[in-house]
Amino acid sequence: MSTELPSNPVTSRLGSGTRAFRTVRQLAEAAVEVFEESGFHLAQVGDIAERAGVSRATFYNYFASKEELLRYLVLEAFPALLATRETTDETPWQRVRSSTDAYLRAYEQHATLMHVWSEAAARNDEMAGLLRDMRGPFLARTERSIRRLQEQGLASSALDATYAAHALTGMVSNFAYTWFVEGVAYERDRAVETLTTLWACSLGIEKEPDDLP
Template identity: 35%
Template sequence: MPPPPEAVRGPAGAAPAALPTTERGRRMRARLLAAAREVFERDGFLAARVTDISAAAGVAHGSFYTYFGSKTAVFRALVAETMDDLYASMGTRREPGPPDGSPEEVAVHRIDRANRRFVDTYLQNTALMALFEQVTTFDPEVRALRQAARERNVGRVRHSIEQLQRDGLVAADLDAEYSAHALVAMVNGLVHYWLVLDGEFEQERLVAALTRLWAQALGLPVRG
């Protein structure tokens, strides 16, 4: 039961748009992309105008169309460029002090830190994430980009779970694939809902809820 396709009507003009060949061209494209991010974050997708983007980049209106065929096109480029950076930054970061306690507690601790990173990164990109949600609902291509990113993310999570299974911290007969899917859905859904509807959670409670979610899904001991 996929969401409604909803092709965006409109003039469908849209130029071809080629990749720049010169260094100057690449810089300009990058500037436009940065400006687009800025304007989108400030005004949202709908209200953002191509004029605003070129203005923010300090560039003539026409130059925009040298690099992007339309507002939608530049947004897609933005998603493609950003999504993986974002997920990557969620996964890897310098770990502080070493943990101790029972192996299970160590695992929970590990998960808790990952969730904390996740929430941190999410919060630092609130506007952008909300934008992705927004455009995902009506642009099939952006949805596809996000689906692909989710697949990679599920793969990463499944890998982590299997690692925990090899370490004997999680039951070997647990369906890692399904658990990974469920966890990614729950975590993203929860954070999204909280974000979009501006719920009553404090950040710490959110992290705690996420960690409990994980622990329960993986049959790890929950404290509190």
């Protein structure tokens, strides 16, 4: 999995006070709105440009295509999606809870983008690659964490760490999808507690007194 992310092709060249910069921002924001309403394949360049208050031709001054615009949005959101604060003074249970919570919040923040991204990834190798690039660190971290727990005797050693990491991250991301994209109404606290409990118990992590609730 590549850790070298291509730097953003557009904004990196642009001073933040320029007119061009503003135009790009408008297009990016318009795109998120249009993608939310129509999805990636059905979104039209014309709609995005119109919503941004510029002409279609202007769109092409900045992005070679709809795909390129999505690429821009994805690369822009990448750091925020990957960000994690590692706190060392947490119990295993707390660590599961805080990373679940962080993931759900990041997903919520970028729900539309996540949706469109996975839509595009289904038929576009580069987008699929970027998605892998993003999932990768999560999976790797989860897998490492499972192995550590197994070594410490805190998690059942019968589990295949790799498969379990895939399954559990999938559980959370799938839950986030139905919640933030499909719009099923969940309560945050209950959602976080349920996912945390399932995750932790499935690995055999025991709840300590401090973990309440």
